[in-house]
Amino acid sequence: MADHGDDEDTLATPVIVDTGQFGTTDRDKAPLIQMHSLWKTYGMGASTVQALQEVDLTITAGEYVAIMGQSGSGKSTLMHILGCLDVPSSGRFLLDGHNVQDLDDTELAAIRNERIGFVFQQFHLLTRLSARRNVELPLGYAGVTSKRERSDRAMSALDAVGLADRADHRPSELSGGQQQRVAIARALVTEPAIILADEPTGNLSREQSTEVLALLDALWAGGRTVILITHDPGVAAHAGRQVRVQDGRVIGEGAAE
Amino acid sequence: MNFWLSLRTAVESLVERRLRTALTTLGILIGIAAVILTVGLGEGAQSRVTSEIDALGTNLLIISPGSTTTGPVHGALGTAGDLTLTDANALGSKTNCPDCAQVAPVLQSSQVLTAGSNNWTAPVVGTTPSYLTVRNRQVVLGSGLTANEVSSASRVAVVGSEVATSLFPGTSPVGQITDIAGIPFTIVGVLNPAGSSASTNLDNLAIVPISTAEQLFGRAGPFANSLSGILVSSTSSATMGPAYTEAFSLLLQLHHVSRPSLADFTITPQTSLLSTASLITHTLTILLAGVATIALLVGGIGAMNIMLVSVTERVSEIGLRKALGATRSAILRQFLLEAILIGLAGGVFGVGLGLVGILVLPHLLGTSIVVSSLAIVTSLVVATAIGLVFGVYPAMRAARLSPIVALRSE
Numbered sequence: 001m002a003d004h005g006d007d008e009d010t011l012a013t014p015v016i017v018d019t020g021q022f023g024t025t026d027r028d029k030a031p032l033i034q035m036h037s038l039w040k041t042y043g044m045g046a047s048t049v050q051a052l053q054e055v056d057l058t059i060t061a062g063e064y065v066a067i068m069g070q071s072g073s074g075k076s077t078l079m080h081i082l083g084c085l086d087v088p089s090s091g092r093f094l095l096d097g098h099n100v101q102d103l104d105d106t107e108l109a110a111i112r113n114e115r116i117g118f119v120f121q122q123f124h125l126l127t128r129l130s131a132r133r134n135v136e137l138p139l140g141y142a143g144v145t146s147k148r149e150r151s152d153r154a155m156s157a158l159d160a161v162g163l164a165d166r167a168d169h170r171p172s173e174l175s176g177g178q179q180q181r182v183a184i185a186r187a188l189v190t191e192p193a194i195i196l197a198d199e200p201t202g203n204l205s206r207e208q209s210t211e212v213l214a215l216l217d218a219l220w221a222g223g224r225t226v227i228l229i230t231h232d233p234g235v236a237a238h239a240g241r242q243v244r245v246q247d248g249r250v251i252g253e254g255a256a257e
Numbered sequence: 258m259n260f261w262l263s264l265r266t267a268v269e270s271l272v273e274r275r276l277r278t279a280l281t282t283l284g285i286l287i288g289i290a291a292v293i294l295t296v297g298l299g300e301g302a303q304s305r306v307t308s309e310i311d312a313l314g315t316n317l318l319i320i321s322p323g324s325t326t327t328g329p330v331h332g333a334l335g336t337a338g339d340l341t342l343t344d345a346n347a348l349g350s351k352t353n354c355p356d357c358a359q360v361a362p363v364l365q366s367s368q369v370l371t372a373g374s375n376n377w378t379a380p381v382v383g384t385t386p387s388y389l390t391v392r393n394r395q396v397v398l399g400s401g402l403t404a405n406e407v408s409s410a411s412r413v414a415v416v417g418s419e420v421a422t423s424l425f426p427g428t429s430p431v432g433q434i435t436d437i438a439g440i441p442f443t444i445v446g447v448l449n450p451a452g453s454s455a456s457t458n459l460d461n462l463a464i465v466p467i468s469t470a471e472q473l474f475g476r477a478g479p480f481a482n483s484l485s486g487i488l489v490s491s492t493s494s495a496t497m498g499p500a501y502t503e504a505f506s507l508l509l510q511l512h513h514v515s516r517p518s519l520a521d522f523t524i525t526p527q528t529s530l531l532s533t534a535s536l537i538t539h540t541l542t543i544l545l546a547g548v549a550t551i552a553l554l555v556g557g558i559g560a561m562n563i564m565l566v567s568v569t570e571r572v573s574e575i576g577l578r579k580a581l582g583a584t585r586s587a588i589l590r591q592f593l594l595e596a597i598l599i600g601l602a603g604g605v606f607g608v609g610l611g612l613v614g615i616l617v618l619p620h621l622l623g624t625s626i627v628v629s630s631l632a633i634v635t636s637l638v639v640a641t642a643i644g645l646v647f648g649v650y651p652a653m654r655a656a657r658l659s660p661i662v663a664l665r666s667e
Contacts, residue, residue, distance in 0.1 A: 083580070110582065186581070
């Protein structure tokens with residue numbers, strides 16, 4: 001979880017108030033993500049594209065945030081920067097007190113590994129590996145050298161998404177919803193502070209979507225910061241806070257209507 | 258990511274694409290096998306040439322009539338144009354040629370030998386008892402020529418093993434009579450089998466006293482006493498040089514030739530035969546090895562090509578691994594390991610194929626192939642290095658991929 005920094009909590013307070021029902025009353029309210037006047041520019045000269053313009057965004061540890069926007073709105077770019085997959089062209093981005101711009105490739109890789117769990121629209125499971133081996137992947141990069149430990153941790157993550165009995169199945173032997181749940185287990189296995197889900201239900205049926213969203217809800221309830229990137233208001237409604245993005249700018253915020 | 262996990266990942270990925278891996282490996286395999294075989298063939302030829310030339314006799318100087326230089330006729334006809342028994346006797350004198358050990362004059366002609374209903378054509382060599390020493394031959398049955406037989410021009414012959422079995426199949430030829438050019442000879446001995454050397458069959462010959470040979474097929478007229486050649490052995494391999502010089506100046510003197518460039522005879526040391534032959538086989542080996550190296554290079558380029566395809570194909574996997582925390586070096590290591598494994602597998606199987614070839618080819622081609630452990634170890638190292646060298650670029654491309662570009666593609 002976020003450390004007790006000296007950072008001032010200047011912006012957005014979470015709308016969802018912890019109920020205590022999930023044992024989250026001791027949640028830290030320090031800002032986990034702080035973006036200030038963030039720009040992202042692609043290309044050069046006449047073909048320059050301003051993917052993000054002057055984005056200010058603060059996310060507190062334990063929030064459930066949906067970033068909403070149509071395709072081309074810049075929400076994917078924002079997600080890439082939030083996930084430390086890309087760096088902003090200018091502006092400030094503090095993640096857990098670290099200035100991301102100051103980090104090199106190896107340090108960014110370490111941040112992605114330790115603090116961020118990714119869930120993608122296309123699941124991105126490796127087809128030749130079993131569910132368990134897929135979930136083990138981040139542990140290999142985290143330097144967990146014990147095969148036993150990797151396997152045990154992967155099994156408990158699969159257990160958390162209700163797929164322990166499917167551990168030895170390959171992705172092709174699982175339904176779309178099950179594949180996405182394996183992907184969520186993979187996102188969980190390193191115990192990251194942030195779950196970053198990019199259109200997690202984009203390739204799923206309604207029923208499967210419900211399942212996956214319920215799982216994300218539970219993760220948030222269990223204390224994690226969940227960031228959903230979506231164009232679907234129905235999906236966004238699961239989050240306590242919506243950030244609307246259009247033409248590379250944050251155009252509005254608010255709780256679900 | 259620790260090494261063993263990277264290795265496991267690399268192996269799994271190669272196994273998953275087993276057909277492609279096998280074909281890529283095949284490129285390197287063929288190159289390595291070709292290198293092993295050509296180097297083996299070259300070394301085999303080398304050792305064969307060496308042993309063949311050794312089989313001609315040890316520390317041998319071959320003196321033949323005529324000059325290797327072209328130009329006007331040297332000396333008057335019949336006076337000094339040929340090698341004679343006088344020359345041979347002079348060379349045999351310790352005072353004239355202290356470094357010459359043995360001298361054997363040779364008067365040679367191809368003749369038909371008959372015994373009963375069998376007949377056989379063989380070179381008949383008229384010479385002296387020293388011939389066997391100079392030529393490094395042994396009599397395995399009966400005895401060799403004696404000085405007496407030479408001085409009395411006896412009609413006796415010592416035959417090679419092939420002549421013996423052809424004329425007298427199944428029986429001992431010693432004591433039997435064979436007709437050479439219609440004149441009966443008693444066979445007194447049989448030589449040891451020596452195989453063939455430099456396309457000459459060493460077992461197909463008959464040796465007779467030189468005096469008898471002169472009567473039998475010596476020429477009439479001014480060349481009546483001319484020899485086919487004189488074989489001289491030096492006292493040791495170290496005295497080949499002095500023996501050459503002594504023989505050369507002695508013959509110049511006997512033939513009344515004033516300038517060495519006008520010599521009407523040629524002395525060929527066995528060592529020069531050896532070095533010429535070695536040079537030829539060595540050049541051949543280099544040529545073949547060059548071709549094999551090109552094959553190996555082509556194999557390596559093929560491997561690089563496939564690795565590049567593999568990287569392009571797995572862009573999304575690379576992106577995912579990066580998103581999950583793989584550093585550039587982790588991706589680099591994974592792809593480099595794949596390339597090295599392909600190279601190593603090509604090396605191991607290539608050496609295997611090469612060894613099979615080395616076992617089989619001598620039976621098919623009748624050539625000898627020498628396996629050297631150095632060639633095998635070098636091949637394995639080279640194959641691995643090829644994997645590494647041709648894997649670096651594809652692996653670096655993989656490592657440098659941006660995770661977002663990589664994840665977007667699908």
